Amino acid sequence: MKLHVHRLRIDLHLHTHYSEDGRTTLEEAIQYAKEKQLDGIAITDHDTVQGALKLTKRKDLIVVPGIEVSSRHGHILGLNITEPIHPKLDITETVEKIRSLGGVAVIAHPSVAIKTGMGTTIPSGLGIDAVEVINASAFPFSLSTYLSRRLAQRLRLPETAGSDSHYPLEIGSAYTIIDADSNRDDIMEAIRKGKTEPAGKPISWTRRLERGSQNIRKWLGGH
Numbered sequence: 001m002k003l004h005v006h007r008l009r010i011d012l013h014l015h016t017h018y019s020e021d022g023r024t025t026l027e028e029a030i031q032y033a034k035e036k037q038l039d040g041i042a043i044t045d046h047d048t049v050q051g052a053l054k055l056t057k058r059k060d061l062i063v064v065p066g067i068e069v070s071s072r073h074g075h076i077l078g079l080n081i082t083e084p085i086h087p088k089l090d091i092t093e094t095v096e097k098i099r100s101l102g103g104v105a106v107i108a109h110p111s112v113a114i115k116t117g118m119g120t121t122i123p124s125g126l127g128i129d130a131v132e133v134i135n136a137s138a139f140p141f142s143l144s145t146y147l148s149r150r151l152a153q154r155l156r157l158p159e160t161a162g163s164d165s166h167y168p169l170e171i172g173s174a175y176t177i178i179d180a181d182s183n184r185d186d187i188m189e190a191i192r193k194g195k196t197e198p199a200g201k202p203i204s205w206t207r208r209l210e211r212g213s214q215n216i217r218k219w220l221g222g223h
């Protein structure tokens with residue numbers, strides 16, 4: 001008899017207004033994820049778990065608490081993390097810390113030049129659990145996806161995807177299809193074992209332009 005597995009669609013990289021540059025409220029994160037028919041989201045704010053912790057008891061959507069750590073060597077996603085991890089540690093220390101807390105360590109947007117990417121020269125043997133191969137906010141998208149996938153293949157690591165959304169409309173533009181039961185432990189185990197399939201598209205040009213103008217308004221002190 002074939003064992004039943006769910007193909008869960010989870011956006012594994014999402015920011016809320018608990019990130020300095022995030023505009024999505026916690027309620028909007030839930031609401032838009034449901035509208036996009038996702039099974040779940042990971043809340044991965046920059047260097048804080050404050051927002052994520054407020055959503056872990058939700059029953060209407062899978063919410064994986066997480067963090068995007070600004071390590072000295074780039075951004076690292078810690079999934080299944082419920083306490084803050086010090087930024088500015090090196091990659092090995094950051095990965096070790098995530099794993100010692102029971103989390104899954106994912107290299108975020110490794111090849112994005114204009115963001116804080118880790119670079120595609122990462123050696124193997126650092127204890128990294130997975131590589132974010134599709135990041136909907138990455139630019140240039142196709143090149144970034146290609147280089148990230150090559151890194152994942154070279155390191156023989158599972159591949160994930162996430163929107164890296166900072167605004168509600170971007171939620172779910174990329175997501176990871178995970179073969180797991182809908183509980184957090186099973187999902188983490190499935191990611192570690194590579195039962196994942198990255199999916200998604202880049203965020204639209206209209207969204208990018210809107211993001212740009214919102215940032216300019218912010219710099220000018222408006223809203």
Ligand SMILES: [Zn+2]
Binds near residue numbers: 068116
């Ligand atoms: Zn990042």
Ligand SMILES: [Zn+2]
Binds near residue numbers: 013015068164
């Ligand atoms: Zn991010």
